[in-house]
Amino acid sequence: xxxxxxxxxGPISYGIIESATGGDTITEVEGTPFDSYKKTSNTYKLDAxxxxxPVIPPTFYAAGINYPEHVTWAAQMRGEEPVLPQxxxxxxxxxxxxxxxxxxIIVPKDATEMLQYEGELVAVIGKTCRNVTEEQALGYVxxxxxGNDVSERTWQRNxxxxxxxxxxxxxxxxxxxxxxxxxxxxxxxVIRVNDKIVGEYDAATAIFGVRTFISKMSQYLTLVPGDxxxxxxxxxxxxxxxxxxxxxxxxxxxxxxxxxNWQK
Amino acid sequence: xxxxxxxxxGPISYGIIESATGGDTITEVEGTPFDSYKKTSNTYKLDAxxxxxPVIPPTFYAAGINYPEHVTWAAQMRGEEPVLPQxxxxxxxxxxxxxxxxxxIIVPKDATEMLQYEGELVAVIGKTCRNVTEEQALGYVxxxxxGNDVSERTWQRNxxxxxxxxxxxxxxxxxxxxxxxxxxxxxxxVIRVNDKIVGEYDAATAIFGVRTFISKMSQYLTLVPGDxxxxxxxxxxxxxxxxxxxxxxxxxxxxxxxxxNWQK
Numbered sequence: 310x311x312x313x314x315x316x317x318x319g320p321i322s323y324g325i326i327e328s329a330t331g332g333d334t335i336t337e338v339e340g341t342p343f344d345s346y347k348k349t350s351n352t353y354k355l356d357a358x359x360x361x362x363p364v365i366p367p368t369f370y371a372a373g374i375n376y377p378e379h380v381t382w383a384a385q386m387r388g389e390e391p392v393l394p395q396x397x398x399x400x401x402x403x404x405x406x407x408x409x410x411x412x413x414i415i416v417p418k419d420a421t422e423m424l425q426y427e428g429e430l431v432a433v434i435g436k437t438c439r440n441v442t443e444e445q446a447l448g449y450v451x452x453x454x455x456g457n458d459v460s461e462r463t464w465q466r467n468x469x470x471x472x473x474x475x476x477x478x479x480x481x482x483x484x485x486x487x488x489x490x491x492x493x494x495x496x497x498x499v500i501r502v503n504d505k506i507v508g509e510y511d512a513a514t515a516i517f518g519v520r521t522f523i524s525k526m527s528q529y530l531t532l533v534p535g536d537x538x539x540x541x542x543x544x545x546x547x548x549x550x551x552x553x554x555x556x557x558x559x560x561x562x563x564x565x566x567x568x569x570n571w572q573k
Numbered sequence: 574x575x576x577x578x579x580x581x582x583g584p585i586s587y588g589i590i591e592s593a594t595g596g597d598t599i600t601e602v603e604g605t606p607f608d609s610y611k612k613t614s615n616t617y618k619l620d621a622x623x624x625x626x627p628v629i630p631p632t633f634y635a636a637g638i639n640y641p642e643h644v645t646w647a648a649q650m651r652g653e654e655p656v657l658p659q660x661x662x663x664x665x666x667x668x669x670x671x672x673x674x675x676x677x678i679i680v681p682k683d684a685t686e687m688l689q690y691e692g693e694l695v696a697v698i699g700k701t702c703r704n705v706t707e708e709q710a711l712g713y714v715x716x717x718x719x720g721n722d723v724s725e726r727t728w729q730r731n732x733x734x735x736x737x738x739x740x741x742x743x744x745x746x747x748x749x750x751x752x753x754x755x756x757x758x759x760x761x762x763v764i765r766v767n768d769k770i771v772g773e774y775d776a777a778t779a780i781f782g783v784r785t786f787i788s789k790m791s792q793y794l795t796l797v798p799g800d801x802x803x804x805x806x807x808x809x810x811x812x813x814x815x816x817x818x819x820x821x822x823x824x825x826x827x828x829x830x831x832x833x834n835w836q837k
Contacts, residue, residue: 365631367629367668367669368667368668368669373733373734374733394733396732396733398732398733398734398736399734399736400733400734400736401665401667401734401736403632403665403794404631404632405631405632405794405795405796405797406794417792417793439742468660468662469637469638469658469660469662469664470637470662470663470664470665472662472663472664472665472790472793472794473662473793473794476793476794477793477794478703478793478794478795526736528681529681529736529737529740529741529742530667530669530670530736530737530740530741530742531669531742532669533669
């Protein structure tokens with residue numbers, strides 16, 4: 310099942326995307342996928358609506374450094390020995406930075422050229438969850454979507470926190486929709502800039518997987534419907550420049566596409 | 574004006590607290606202080622309702638190390654030279670951890686004895702705000718409340734992020750209400766454990782004040798109604814043990830009181 314949030318000029322609704330002859334359609338629902346919902350009689354062509362960020366999370370979690378090659382690359386950049394994380398310590402990103410598929414990544418004038426993509430698998434929590442085992446964890450996931458953890462590396466290195474390096478407005482594209490019923494171990498992430506593949510990896514090579522993070526987090530905190538967990542990226546990342554189009558694809562989910570718009 | 578969120582067994586509403594002969598009363602409103610609202614004819618005795626967290630923020634910002642004596646003390650604890658922050662880099666806390674005035678701070682069994690309070694002034698954003706000057710900043714603040722940035726120092730030192738050190742469920746008491754029309758430079762924070770004063774400071778001695786943070790943040794991100802900005806604490810902090818009652822008072826706001834409940 311494929312869930313989206315969309316608008317047609319007025320208020321935002323959740324919708325269910327279905328394949329149909331002549332193009333995908335969206336059936337508007339009353340309610341949300343996290344609660345009770347009812348299909349309405351309103352249907353739209355997918356390409357005739359504006360897709361919104363598929364969920365506004367109460368808390369926006371991010372695994373951060375969670376793939377071996379990315380850890381190694383990041384350490385090399387800093388001239389340090391790579392140190393793999395020893396436990397699943399989750400971090401945070403901020404709501405203000407979220408934008409949907411198709412929205413520009415708007416880069417402040419004073420950013421340096423070190424503006425980079427990070428293509429990530431995103432788990433969306435479906436049910437309230439506390440003290441769950443790794444075996445139970447996926448039962449609390451509604452589905453998966455895609456995130457681009459856009460990062461200004463100079464700010465990331467020099468600021469005390471990652472507030473503007475990773476959470477400047479528009480630096481967190483997420484979407485285009487949420488797909489249910491997927492096994493994260495089967496997912497493969499491909500990152501393209503201007504149609505050229507610049508990175509790809511299997512989600513299953515994460516140092517700590519979705520099940521481990523959810524189980525560990527839930528020993529200390531309550532995950533609630535709509536919370537998102539961005540799983541981190543693998544490999545080296547490269548600079549993007551004004552006008553570049555970054556597209557992140559995950560099999561069985563889709564593609565999240567956003568263009569870099571550097572403020573003059 | 575004094576805004577609260579409260580319930581009487583049913584749904585949660587915003588209310589306006591007013592002094593009256595025989596004790597404070599709450600007038601229930603339709604709507605929110607961030608939007609349009611209307612007083613209803615429902616009034617309650619303040620001591621007959623359950624106060625809730627006064628706002629659930631879209632994004633939960635925290636200044637972190639922002640007072641000179643606290644920076645010096647924290648550096649001494651780590652055996653390092655104190656380094657004052659050079660710019661207003663904001664951090665984050667998490668929604669799951671928020672609890673209202675009067676709610677227990679529930680400490681997981683595996684926490685170490687290094688469980689400490691941090692009494693803080695909290696600014697609540699009232700209007701959408703982007704690219705504002707320091708002079709304009711307070712015009713975007715609805716009012717002020719009180720926060721206790723409860724911290725497990727062993728986890729804070731050893732984990733890669735502060736997720737469980739500062740964001741374990743119940744580790745972020747906030748309240749009891751929001752007071753409008755205050756000048757943050759006039760506010761004095763007093764922290765008591767079991768009625769003994771363990772710390773006090775003037776909010777104005779912050780390294781970066783409310784105006785500076787809001788102006789700087791707004792150069793990169795959009796602050797929205799309900800966002801909260803916790804301003805950090807000053808001085809040394811001490812361990813709390815099971816049954817301790819921590820009370821943080823700020824003149825012209827009130828007192829936030831929470832008891833430590835250590836899981837057996």
